[in-house]
Amino acid sequence: MNKFIYFGVIISALLFFTSASDHEFQTSTTKVELNDGSNALTFHSKFVTADLEKAVGVSSTNADQFNRAVESYLKRNFVVKINNETKTFKYHTAQTSPKATRLYFEIPNVTNVRTIEIRNSMLISEFAQQQNFMTFNILGKRDNFVTKRGSETGRISL
Numbered sequence: 001m002n003k004f005i006y007f008g009v010i011i012s013a014l015l016f017f018t019s020a021s022d023h024e025f026q027t028s029t030t031k032v033e034l035n036d037g038s039n040a041l042t043f044h045s046k047f048v049t050a051d052l053e054k055a056v057g058v059s060s061t062n063a064d065q066f067n068r069a070v071e072s073y074l075k076r077n078f079v080v081k082i083n084n085e086t087k088t089f090k091y092h093t094a095q096t097s098p099k100a101t102r103l104y105f106e107i108p109n110v111t112n113v114r115t116i117e118i119r120n121s122m123l124i125s126e127f128a129q130q131q132n133f134m135t136f137n138i139l140g141k142r143d144n145f146v147t148k149r150g151s152e153t154g155r156i157s158l
Contacts, residue, residue, distance in 0.1 A: 060096040081117040117155040
């Protein structure tokens, strides 16, 4: 009988810690690319859908309203400077599933890139532990940085 109680306590503890840890560590990833022959700097970001819905205040089940809210939120919380000049990006769409949402946007007509600076404060005001992982592949050069509360901006030099 003691084995069953011990086993039950272990299983209960594992279930509790597994469910409690689902959102203890919030992250997003953004892939930034500029390829040979292309003049568009492309961005592919991935977020936990529930976290992004909380931040924008709109459910992803209403695609049009969600996309408008995401675009507005993105423009306030994601700022790109190329060669110290702020650039405006073109938002394309969000692809959502119950677990993850992918955002696609780009900056067209990019040439002579020497530096890229990004302020990525996505979800940082909603989640104290949010970390945004940024990876770059710019004309074959790879780099990365992480933004988080208190350190929302990163920069790469080419």
